[in-house]
Amino acid sequence: MVYKKNAVDRMFAEVMKMLRLEDSETYRKLIKEGERNKSIEIAKKLLKEGMDIDKIAQITELPKEEIKKLLN
Numbered sequence: 001m002v003y004k005k006n007a008v009d010r011m012f013a014e015v016m017k018m019l020r021l022e023d024s025e026t027y028r029k030l031i032k033e034g035e036r037n038k039s040i041e042i043a044k045k046l047l048k049e050g051m052d053i054d055k056i057a058q059i060t061e062l063p064k065e066e067i068k069k070l071l072n
Contacts, residue, residue, distance in 0.1 A: 036062075043067050 021027050039060040046056045047070060057064045 040066075040070065044070055047071060 017023070039062050043056050043060045043062055046059070047053075047067070053064055053067050056062070056067050060067075
């Protein structure tokens, strides 16, 4: 019976570990996607204000090519 309890405890601990949202790959991908989307939003605003593409790339950490595409 002790073996089964330990196995259940280990499985429970593993499930709880898997449920920790901030440790999940999906969570990390969603955060990264959200940060990228926010950078694009900021880049669009800065382009409207007439800021230089090099400066926008430095601020947002977006590639210059991607910022240039936002001009269209």
